[in-house]
Amino acid sequence: MNIVFMGTPDFAVPSLEMLLDNHYPVKAVVTQPDRPKGRKRTLTPPPVKQAAELRGLPVLQPERIRREEAVEQIRQLEPDLIVTAAYGQLVPKSILELPRYGCINVHASLLPKYRGGAPIQHAILRGEKVTGVTIMYMAEGLDTGDMISRVEVPITDDDTAGTLFDKLSLAGAELLKRTLPDLLAGKVQAVPQDHEQATLAPNIRREDERIDWSRPANELYNQIRGLNPMPGAFTTWNGQVLKIWASRKPEGAGPGAALGGIAGERDHAAAPGTVLKALPEGLEVATGQGSLWLTVIQPAGKKAMDVAQVLRGTNLPEGTILGQ
Structure with a gap:
């Protein structure tokens, strides 16, 4: 079995490391391109790339995942399962249809609430007391796929986006660990989202x-x-x-x-x-x-x-x- 992992920030690193520590066959990692950071605008690799290279994994960094050359690169990996966590781009149907076990996403909210790129920040901005992680099958829409599993995580009065980020990244890795055996055995029963209850968490402006x-x-x-x-x-x-x-x-x-x-x-x-x-x-x-x-x-x-x-x-x- 071949697994392709797609993720970019620190949030995704525990999920990648969980797969490797539990001997899941990760064939390659797909992440965003290196970006300038800091006052000196130093070109810096994303955290997932750094973690992957430490473990000797091949890394792909397409500028646009929808481009045919990027799709072809992933097709050649022959993925049986694609796992994503905060990758940062919408994955096209041409990739979603490749793996026989599907594409799943580790999302940092209790869907259908807080779909989008900044669910952790928006949960605190709106005064929520509880958030969590949802693992879902990926669909063409923005975080609209059927839900496989979820876990709740309380938000304390002292939490910042940073502390909650750390809690949810670890909770997501643990939920993925618990979910994968049943998913690969064909035992999960995914539940459609109630789209009428959906709220959005767009990137911070x-x-x-x-x-x-x-x-x-x-x-x-x-x-x-x-x-x-x-x-x-x-x-x-x-x-x-x-x-x-x-x-x-x-x-x-x-x-x-x-x-x-x-x-x-x-x-x-x-x-x-x-x-x-x-x-x-x-x-x-x-x-x-x-x-x-x-x-x-x-x-x-x-x-x-x-x-x-x-x-x-x-x-x-x-x-x-x-x-x-």
Whole structure:
């Protein structure tokens, strides 16, 4: 039996390693091309390529998986099963029809919710308390195939996109390990998705990163942690971008408790975006509903740091309005 694995980011690596550690015959890996990264724009291989090369696997990196030359390369591998995890391109019907066991995908949501390229971020952005992983047969649509298995993973108040990414990648590998024996034995009973219940999780756009201070504090808290560690939420200060990397959960006790209140529930009449307090513990900023304490920020041209570090070298007076 020949298995072809298709994936690109860190999320996919545990699934690939599970296949190899359990002696599944992975004939080749398909991943996205190397891309420039960092300030120096250094050409960098994707994590799946790095993991595959460490294990001595052939790696294919077609720019467009739909092109006939890419389809032909995969056809020549004679795959009996294709396993994908966060590959990053829609796989065409010409490839989906190749393997006798089908093409399956390890998707980081409880389908049909959060179809698309950023399900982890959107689950946090929308304040979900539970998400999970679904393994499905791939279809021509965007994450529309029949579901084979799923597992739920709770989202804690302290989770960021980064921590949830790690949890779901491991949960996905474990679910794949449990699912494959029955799938290869012809014992699975796939369930069609209820398309009327579907929601989308498109890739994050620049406008999704900008903080709108007129929104409630709870929503902004979710935005900040949902975009951490990439690409980060931002506002503006003195006409320059100010990245916001961490804040205090509005309902919990935080710096506001020392001021005689609960963080995020302080009444105020200030315009949204106004800095109400500038303390080493954080910046209290007015929102459309309550206030939010920012704890880790990144002024333009500097690294991310605690508010206390910023205040030691920068004048950020109370009454400053962010976002203007």
